[in-house]
Amino acid sequence: MSDYTIVKESPLGGAEHEFDGVTVSEVVDQSLVMIAMPNGKAEEIEAAMSKSCGLSVPAMGQSTQSADGSITLWRLQKNQVLAYYAYESDDAEANIAERFNAPSAYYTDQSDTWAMIRVSGERSRDILERICPIDLDPSVFTLGSVSRTIMEHIGTIIYRDGDDSYVLLTMRSFGRSMLHAIEVSVENVL
Amino acid sequence: MSKTKYSALKVLKEALTGHKGWEPAWRDAEPKADGYDVIIVGGGGHGLATAYYLAENHGITNVAVLEKGWIGGGNVGRNTTIIRSNYLLPGNEPFYEMSMQLWENLEQDLNYNAMVSQRGIMNLIHSDAQHDAFMRRGNAMLFADAGCEYLNKKEVKERYPFLDMDNARFPIQGALAQPRGGTVRHDAVAWGYARAASDLGVDIIQNCEVTGFNIENGKCLGVQTTKGDIKAGRVGVCVAGSSSRVMAKAGINLPIESHVLQAFVTEGLKPVLDNVITFGAGHFYCSQSDKGGLVFGGDIDAYNTYAQRGNLPIVEDVCSGGMAIMPMVGRVRLLRMWGGIMDMSMDGSPFIDKTDIQELFFNGGWCYGGFKATPASGYCYAHLLATDEPHEVATAYRLDRFRRGEMIDEKGVGAQPNLH
Amino acid sequence: MIINHPLLGPRDSEEFVYLGSADLINRPTNWESEEAAEDFYQYLYIRENIAGDNRELWYHEQGDQSWLVVTRCTLTHEIKSVELAQDVSRAQGRSK
Amino acid sequence: MSQINRIDGGLIDQTKSVSFTFNGQILRGYEGDTLASALLANNKHLVGRSFKYHRPRGIVTAGSEEPNAIMEIGRGAYKEPNTRATITQLYNGLEANSQNHRGPLGFDFMAITDFFSPFLSAGFYYKTFMWPKAFWEKVYEPAIRHSAGLGKLSMLEDPDTYDKGFRYCDILVIGAGATGLSAALTAAESGARVILADEDFVMGGRLNSETNEINGIAGSEWAKQAVTKLAAMDNVTLMADTTIFGAYDHGIYGAIENRADEARADSSKPRQVNWRIYTKRTILCAGATERAIAFGNNDRPGIMMASAVRTYLNRFAVATGQRVSVYTNNDDGWQTAKDLTDKGVKVVAVIDSRSIDPVMSIEGAEIFMSTDVTDTKGRRVIKSIMLSNGKTIPTDTLAVSGGWNPNLHLTCHHRGIPKWNEELVTFLPDSSVPVGMSVAGRAKGTMVLSDAIVEGHNEGNVVAADLGFKTSDSKPATTASVAYNVTAKWGVPSGKNRAWVDYQNDVTAKDIKLANQEGFKSVEHVKRYTTLGMATDQGKTANVLAIGIMADNMDQTIEETGTTIFRPPYNPVAMGAFAGRRRGMEFYPTRYTPTHKWSEEQNAIFVEVGMWYRSQWFPQPGETFWRDSVDREVRQTRESVGICDVTTLGKIDLKGTDVSEFLNRLYVNAFAKVPVGKTRYGLMLREDGIAMDDGTTARLSENHFVMTTTTANAVNVYRHMQFCHQCLWPDLDVHMISVTEQYAQYAVAGPNSRKLLQKIVDPEHDISNEAFPYMGAGEISICDGIPARLFRISFSGELAFEIAVPTRYGDSLIRVLMEAGEEFNAIPYGTEALGAMRIEKGHAAGPELNGQTSAYDLGMGGMVSGKKDFIGYTLGLREGMQRDDRMQMVGFKPVNKSALLDAGHSMAGAHLVNLRDKPDTFTDQGWISSSIYSPIFGHYIGLGYIKGGHSRKGETVRAVDLVRGQDIEVEICSPHFYDPQGECLRV
Numbered sequence A: 001m002s003d004y005t006i007v008k009e010s011p012l013g014g015a016e017h018e019f020d021g022v023t024v025s026e027v028v029d030q031s032l033v034m035i036a037m038p039n040g041k042a043e044e045i046e047a048a049m050s051k052s053c054g055l056s057v058p059a060m061g062q063s064t065q066s067a068d069g070s071i072t073l074w075r076l077q078k079n080q081v082l083a084y085y086a087y088e089s090d091d092a093e094a095n096i097a098e099r100f101n102a103p104s105a106y107y108t109d110q111s112d113t114w115a116m117i118r119v120s121g122e123r124s125r126d127i128l129e130r131i132c133p134i135d136l137d138p139s140v141f142t143l144g145s146v147s148r149t150i151m152e153h154i155g156t157i158i159y160r161d162g163d164d165s166y167v168l169l170t171m172r173s174f175g176r177s178m179l180h181a182i183e184v185s186v187e188n189v190l
Numbered sequence B: 001m002s003k004t005k006y007s008a009l010k011v012l013k014e015a016l017t018g019h020k021g022w023e024p025a026w027r028d029a030e031p032k033a034d035g036y037d038v039i040i041v042g043g044g045g046h047g048l049a050t051a052y053y054l055a056e057n058h059g060i061t062n063v064a065v066l067e068k069g070w071i072g073g074g075n076v077g078r079n080t081t082i083i084r085s086n087y088l089l090p091g092n093e094p095f096y097e098m099s100m101q102l103w104e105n106l107e108q109d110l111n112y113n114a115m116v117s118q119r120g121i122m123n124l125i126h127s128d129a130q131h132d133a134f135m136r137r138g139n140a141m142l143f144a145d146a147g148c149e150y151l152n153k154k155e156v157k158e159r160y161p162f163l164d165m166d167n168a169r170f171p172i173q174g175a176l177a178q179p180r181g182g183t184v185r186h187d188a189v190a191w192g193y194a195r196a197a198s199d200l201g202v203d204i205i206q207n208c209e210v211t212g213f214n215i216e217n218g219k220c221l222g223v224q225t226t227k228g229d230i231k232a233g234r235v236g237v238c239v240a241g242s243s244s245r246v247m248a249k250a251g252i253n254l255p256i257e258s259h260v261l262q263a264f265v266t267e268g269l270k271p272v273l274d275n276v277i278t279f280g281a282g283h284f285y286c287s288q289s290d291k292g293g294l295v296f297g298g299d300i301d302a303y304n305t306y307a308q309r310g311n312l313p314i315v316e317d318v319c320s321g322g323m324a325i326m327p328m329v330g331r332v333r334l335l336r337m338w339g340g341i342m343d344m345s346m347d348g349s350p351f352i353d354k355t356d357i358q359e360l361f362f363n364g365g366w367c368y369g370g371f372k373a374t375p376a377s378g379y380c381y382a383h384l385l386a387t388d389e390p391h392e393v394a395t396a397y398r399l400d401r402f403r404r405g406e407m408i409d410e411k412g413v414g415a416q417p418n419l420h
Numbered sequence C: 001m002i003i004n005h006p007l008l009g010p011r012d013s014e015e016f017v018y019l020g021s022a023d024l025i026n027r028p029t030n031w032e033s034e035e036a037a038e039d040f041y042q043y044l045y046i047r048e049n050i051a052g053d054n055r056e057l058w059y060h061e062q063g064d065q066s067w068l069v070v071t072r073c074t075l076t077h078e079i080k081s082v083e084l085a086q087d088v089s090r091a092q093g094r095s096k
Numbered sequence D: 001m002s003q004i005n006r007i008d009g010g011l012i013d014q015t016k017s018v019s020f021t022f023n024g025q026i027l028r029g030y031e032g033d034t035l036a037s038a039l040l041a042n043n044k045h046l047v048g049r050s051f052k053y054h055r056p057r058g059i060v061t062a063g064s065e066e067p068n069a070i071m072e073i074g075r076g077a078y079k080e081p082n083t084r085a086t087i088t089q090l091y092n093g094l095e096a097n098s099q100n101h102r103g104p105l106g107f108d109f110m111a112i113t114d115f116f117s118p119f120l121s122a123g124f125y126y127k128t129f130m131w132p133k134a135f136w137e138k139v140y141e142p143a144i145r146h147s148a149g150l151g152k153l154s155m156l157e158d159p160d161t162y163d164k165g166f167r168y169c170d171i172l173v174i175g176a177g178a179t180g181l182s183a184a185l186t187a188a189e190s191g192a193r194v195i196l197a198d199e200d201f202v203m204g205g206r207l208n209s210e211t212n213e214i215n216g217i218a219g220s221e222w223a224k225q226a227v228t229k230l231a232a233m234d235n236v237t238l239m240a241d242t243t244i245f246g247a248y249d250h251g252i253y254g255a256i257e258n259r260a261d262e263a264r265a266d267s268s269k270p271r272q273v274n275w276r277i278y279t280k281r282t283i284l285c286a287g288a289t290e291r292a293i294a295f296g297n298n299d300r301p302g303i304m305m306a307s308a309v310r311t312y313l314n315r316f317a318v319a320t321g322q323r324v325s326v327y328t329n330n331d332d333g334w335q336t337a338k339d340l341t342d343k344g345v346k347v348v349a350v351i352d353s354r355s356i357d358p359v360m361s362i363e364g365a366e367i368f369m370s371t372d373v374t375d376t377k378g379r380r381v382i383k384s385i386m387l388s389n390g391k392t393i394p395t396d397t398l399a400v401s402g403g404w405n406p407n408l409h410l411t412c413h414h415r416g417i418p419k420w421n422e423e424l425v426t427f428l429p430d431s432s433v434p435v436g437m438s439v440a441g442r443a444k445g446t447m448v449l450s451d452a453i454v455e456g457h458n459e460g461n462v463v464a465a466d467l468g469f470k471t472s473d474s475k476p477a478t479t480a481s482v483a484y485n486v487t488a489k490w491g492v493p494s495g496k497n498r499a500w501v502d503y504q505n506d507v508t509a510k511d512i513k514l515a516n517q518e519g520f521k522s523v524e525h526v527k528r529y530t531t532l533g534m535a536t537d538q539g540k541t542a543n544v545l546a547i548g549i550m551a552d553n554m555d556q557t558i559e560e561t562g563t564t565i566f567r568p569p570y571n572p573v574a575m576g577a578f579a580g581r582r583r584g585m586e587f588y589p590t591r592y593t594p595t596h597k598w599s600e601e602q603n604a605i606f607v608e609v610g611m612w613y614r615s616q617w618f619p620q621p622g623e624t625f626w627r628d629s630v631d632r633e634v635r636q637t638r639e640s641v642g643i644c645d646v647t648t649l650g651k652i653d654l655k656g657t658d659v660s661e662f663l664n665r666l667y668v669n670a671f672a673k674v675p676v677g678k679t680r681y682g683l684m685l686r687e688d689g690i691a692m693d694d695g696t697t698a699r700l701s702e703n704h705f706v707m708t709t710t711t712a713n714a715v716n717v718y719r720h721m722q723f724c725h726q727c728l729w730p731d732l733d734v735h736m737i738s739v740t741e742q743y744a745q746y747a748v749a750g751p752n753s754r755k756l757l758q759k760i761v762d763p764e765h766d767i768s769n770e771a772f773p774y775m776g777a778g779e780i781s782i783c784d785g786i787p788a789r790l791f792r793i794s795f796s797g798e799l800a801f802e803i804a805v806p807t808r809y810g811d812s813l814i815r816v817l818m819e820a821g822e823e824f825n826a827i828p829y830g831t832e833a834l835g836a837m838r839i840e841k842g843h844a845a846g847p848e849l850n851g852q853t854s855a856y857d858l859g860m861g862g863m864v865s866g867k868k869d870f871i872g873y874t875l876g877l878r879e880g881m882q883r884d885d886r887m888q889m890v891g892f893k894p895v896n897k898s899a900l901l902d903a904g905h906s907m908a909g910a911h912l913v914n915l916r917d918k919p920d921t922f923t924d925q926g927w928i929s930s931s932i933y934s935p936i937f938g939h940y941i942g943l944g945y946i947k948g949g950h951s952r953k954g955e956t957v958r959a960v961d962l963v964r965g966q967d968i969e970v971e972i973c974s975p976h977f978y979d980p981q982g983e984c985l986r987v
Helices: A042-053 A092-100 A124-128 A172-189 B008-016 B045-058 B093-104 B106-110 B128-143 B153-159 B186-199 B243-248 B312-325 B370-387 C036-045 C085-091 D035-041 D109-115 D135-147 D178-189 D219-231 D306-315 D332-342 D449-466 D509-517 D523-530 D543-554 D575-579 D596-601 D626-639 D659-666 D714-728 D753-758 D807-820 D831-841
Strands: A016-019 A022-026 A030-036 A063-065 A071-077 A080-086 A106-109 A114-120 A146-151 A154-162 A165-171 B036-041 B063-066 B121-125 B149-152 B174-178 B203-205 B210-216 B219-225 B228-237 B256-268 B276-279 B284-288 B293-304 B333-345 B351-354 B360-364 C002-005 C009-012 C017-021 C053-059 C067-073 C079-084 D013-022 D025-031 D070-073 D080-084 D094-098 D162-174 D194-197 D236-239 D242-248 D252-258 D272-284 D288-290 D303-305 D323-328 D346-352 D366-369 D373-377 D384-387 D392-394 D397-401 D404-406 D419-421 D426-428 D437-439 D500-502 D605-609 D612-617 D642-645 D650-655 D678-685 D691-701 D704-709 D735-738 D743-749 D777-782 D786-791 D800-806 D887-894 D911-913 D926-934 D939-947 D956-961 D966-973
Touching: A016 A172, A022 A172, A030 A092, A030 D735, A042 A092, A071 A146, A071 A154, A080 A092, A092 A106, A106 D650, A114 A124, A114 A154, A114 A172, A124 A165, A124 A172, A154 A172, A165 A172, A172 D162, B036 B045, B036 B219, B045 B063, B045 B186, B045 B370, B063 B186, B063 B228, B093 B106, B093 B128, B093 B370, B106 B186, B121 B128, B128 B149, B128 B174, B128 D911, B128 D926, B128 D956, B149 B153, B153 B174, B186 B203, B186 B370, B186 D523, B210 B228, B228 B243, B228 B370, B243 B256, B243 B360, B256 B312, B256 D080, B276 B312, B284 B312, B293 B312, B293 B333, B293 C017, B293 C053, B312 B333, B312 D252, B312 D575, B333 D575, B351 B370, B360 B370, C002 C067, C002 C079, C053 D714, C067 C085, C067 D714, C079 C085, C085 D714, D013 D035, D025 D035, D035 D094, D035 D306, D162 D178, D162 D449, D162 D575, D178 D194, D178 D219, D178 D272, D178 D449, D194 D242, D194 D272, D219 D236, D242 D272, D272 D449, D272 D575, D288 D306, D303 D306, D306 D323, D306 D332, D306 D397, D323 D332, D332 D346, D332 D397, D346 D392, D373 D397, D404 D426, D437 D449, D500 D509, D500 D543, D509 D523, D509 D543, D523 D543, D596 D807, D612 D626, D612 D831, D626 D642, D626 D831, D626 D926, D642 D807, D642 D831, D650 D659, D650 D714, D659 D678, D659 D704, D659 D714, D691 D714, D691 D777, D691 D786, D704 D714, D714 D735, D743 D753, D743 D807, D753 D800, D800 D807, D831 D926, D831 D939, D887 D926, D911 D926
Parallel strands: B036 B063, B036 B228, B063 B203, B121 B276, B228 B360, D013 D094, D162 D194, D162 D272, D194 D236, D272 D437, D303 D397, D323 D346, D323 D397, D346 D366
Antiparallel strands: A016 A022, A022 A114, A030 A080, A030 A106, A063 A071, A071 A080, A114 A165, A146 A154, A154 A165, B121 B174, B149 B174, B210 B219, B219 B228, B256 B293, B256 B333, B276 B284, B284 B293, B351 B360, C002 C009, C017 C053, C053 C067, C067 C079, D013 D025, D070 D080, D070 D094, D242 D252, D252 D272, D288 D404, D373 D384, D384 D392, D419 D426, D605 D612, D642 D743, D650 D704, D650 D735, D678 D691, D691 D704, D743 D800, D777 D786, D786 D800, D887 D939, D887 D966, D911 D956, D926 D939, D956 D966
């Protein structure tokens, strides 16, 4: 038993703000694991994921869900996918490797790399169009779409997880700047 | 050659007689049938200066300057008008300092008021590392007798109370100033050199595009142009911005890429800024023209291009740099923006050299240092063309320096032109 | 500018970082030969710098981190094609 | 009522009175007015002074092309100079002041320059002010600068905010006049996503200024209905008061949306939004601008464009005079006379330069055909005009029409060149428009309204069909067909009188003539020599007129004369709008380290390192000077243990079967055989053989490595590695990902570092010197199972470790380390102490890895492998890179140990010269790159570069700092000042 206790902390301390028509809140319960697929191994890995979790590799910029709905896969790069799923321990890498049962893939935990902020509500797109260069028209950026871009000079992943709900991921150290950017948008628009 | 001397008295006389006595500033010439001792390809600032110094310093007056369009239409007419000699490396600093000295006497030399204004230039310092780097630079300047002055934070604030000293993302710690730096009325430089060269007998031929070189047995005998072939004892190419295109006609590929540098001017304002300020951390530099517009610029657009226009990201970057240090400019409107094509070389430094083809010479690769270099570039290029020897302040500007590993890389970013 | 990414579709060039000529893919492999010095010099420093269709390397830094070979006219900025540099590299015979 | 020029009607709300001031006088206008229309309603004709001659000037136009009526609006920090009254929406409390005059507007002291105008001809300043030499900066230039310039800047920080935004559409329609509305309607009905933008705060374009009927109702009413219809459609975004200022590559347009000041009066909403609009296609329906004619004294207040007189009359219900004359060279000018007469305003004369029959009859007006205006009288407002037939006509408004120029500006933004059209006497856009743009209506030269509407209607359909949408089957609106005939009329011979071409910049026909005479024959030369077209109106009214005058001067055609083209911005744009939110602290985003919160609690001093904020030092009570803290941090670390947050260093995870081979090609030294559980220092070069970055790479398992980079180069190195992998060696099995942010990483340095760590490392991990020697690496756990990575590496030269934990634990870990370290007097240290210790140890960092130095220069030549190809190998062998007299890195210490102690600054930046040399560029031997006061040695030490330094150790030279006035003797020494044998590292 160690004399010292280490505790965890989310990037933004669980920030949550409600505005008229928009809610801005930190997502604190999700893990993110990168799964790299070596050349020539993609089919083998997809077969294993499919068998173990009912997952298929999504098209670029899209996502798929596991059979039980617990894991979402994002495809932002050709040779890798990202598993986004509700998991709060610090061993997501091992956990997902075990669940996928696809040993020829390389797994890298990214859960602590990102600050995740959800912007939701009927005015969410009006807020986001002030910072997001991606076309968020609902018919273009359909439910489950995911994209990596740059907002306010900050590299950002945007994922649409509901009709009027978007999750923004920025590198953890930028979290405060991104939250501020969203709040300024709210101030400027609402 | 009848040289009309410009003076206040002459202006007075002409005003009273309806301005009937003003003659063309330079002769509009057509190519001579029997050719020239020297042909300068390119009627920009450097080309016209070269022709002037060939005639003035070396007595070589059977010279033609060939210009594709109208003289001064290249980068001498599209820049932010700044002159300075605050370079770091020994390959550069004496050259730019010589240029500064030539600027200081330009009006009297040319009898043309190009409004050389030594209002001073100030580089802001934002970090300890930058401070040390600027001390190194300042000493390099003082070693070359270029003059410089260090201002601490308090002194900067006293001189420029409108600067955002503390609130800024990159607080201002001080500045390295060169009081002799400043601005020049850019177009007038081309016109002044053209007038002075023309008066010494140089033919200035506009709307004459060089379409090829007549090369036999590795020797250049003249040029092909839209006005026919013209013979020449020696050809000096001086077309920064188009260097690769022109030299390709002689079969020469260069260590140069073409990039666009945007520049900007605002609506006229009563005086607000009496010198040149550069904000390195934010890629912004600014002065105020005598007409009142704030003239400013920043980084290049970063992709190869020959189109004289840029895109929005740089416009926004540059303006935000301005707002970051001078938040009082928010309501000042940007009036005009333009793009100049830069010869971006592989180490950020220029070339004044012979080529592998006999009697074909090359001057280019000025990156965005071309305007301030105009007098020295012309002076040294004329020296090389007249004597076959590089001028002592331009010995490093050789085309083969990359083969030899003798780069002159002020910024230290290597063989990537868009980073210089 | 807009770069039509072969996998992601049209994206603002602000997401990309420009490097330079796609000839930089053709890094000489003859480091032990006598011509190596000249070949590497030509490879790194000498540019065609074409006024016309230029094959050039862009990196999708704020995107999928792929290097692309973009064929773009340097006179008009019109983009003629966009390919993954990895594919181009392989097609030019490079592997490990 | 004071609004003596106000008549009934108009598109303003005459029940809603608005109060404003002009030069301090309280005036009233109505809701819907512009500042200009309200001034004219109040019979204010003299509103400003010209740039050079300070001539009295009045309102000339009713749009963004206005050259004269530019003012300072607002007060204090809100003051906005050079604002066009003609497009400033009137609001309650608006404060306007005329500018560019000394003394009152009516008695400008500077108007004396007008008297001297013969001396101030085009280019006069190039010919004089050369003597005496020193007088330019001291006397002439300040005088010129003070008389030049226009409005005054408040010099205060802009209190308003700005924003930016991104919008997408299939079709952008620019201009919401009859043509634009027609195009937008069909485009929208097709189902395409449409954005319709117009610079006016009321959509409708000239329909709001004219009396045309469309579909049997007033044009303005039809426009209103069309806008209502469009507003109700989900696929349409309407952007009024929005100027499309530029056309950029690949269908990107820049737009500035203005928010009327009044609308924002009670809120903190941004003043303007800079929209980046991504389009598939664009239809330019920007209409046309009327141009002037250059006749004698054509610049007096009360001389206005004929179309502007109609706008003020029809839209704003302002009759600008009681006895109006019209001077025209085209049919459209007559419409002004007709509208005035219809509204009961007296038209005294219509003068038409053409030899044709009168276009229509104007009741009560004298008609003069084949006649020109040659001169005018009236100081503060026009009193009379003189005609070429010798007649003098008393008049109080002269409406001038020199014909219409299509607003083709945006078609030139990709450097397209307009084509001259002899029939319409103007330039028209040709096929050189930006890709994806089409032009319709008067912008294209379709001057007849009924044709323009059909053209817009059809273009909307055609473009939608091109994009795959179903075309609309609605019919175009109908209106009567009114002919437009025009005959060129540029300048009128005006004897000794001046005829203005560019009002604001005071360029006259004579100036153009003089420029031509002096050999400035290209349009660009004339523009630059005379400053024509360079005023705030960007030559909108002047340029074509000037080209016509030049053609006349040189007796050549307009085609031979050429044209200038237009560049962005279409209208001037506030710098604040381009900057958007990026100002103050928002200039760049800020990155915070995992220990930031804790460091704030310790009152740390922070320093920005790129985007990062790092702790620079941690002042303790009683420490008043930064070096008190830094010296203590160094000493305490070297004596016991210190902790430093090094999270900002780049960390890259590399996985795959070929990683060791990949690393072997990136680093100068061998990496093929690094054992698992070991870290190796590596130096990376650029291809040109110059040092790029250095760092350590640990092998955590057979196919898993983790690399560190410097903070500054983290992004570049990662990009470089991706380049090497994807472009050079695409089939290597290497997968990399940045884990910089995944781990909080802290250096624990000092003789007690192991003891401290042993208190928190879980007991199953042995970190003794034997089990975990110098350069060891491993995955361990701490504090009961918290996963961690441990590296035994040292930047300080002490026994040291770096420990990394998932960032979620970063804040907690620093607290635990400090708590566990209490018994050792553990201290946190910042970047200053870090830097001091690395200089003592002789490690190169940013100032040494400055992009100009090779591995050999750094003294690492011995590391360079000759047995493999790696990036930078071949070019690093060039003669110039191997010269013995290159600048080589060595250490420097003052001969006199107390040197600089009083001065209080280091040697960094000093240059080196031999003892007896006079400092100049040619005797320059090198420079000091990094220097600190070493608390361990008790004097300043430095790293630096000197020619051939590696073989000059022991030699004495001078470190000369002319900037700060120092000149001291220093000894060249090894850079490894502290523990040169590295014994401390291995204990």
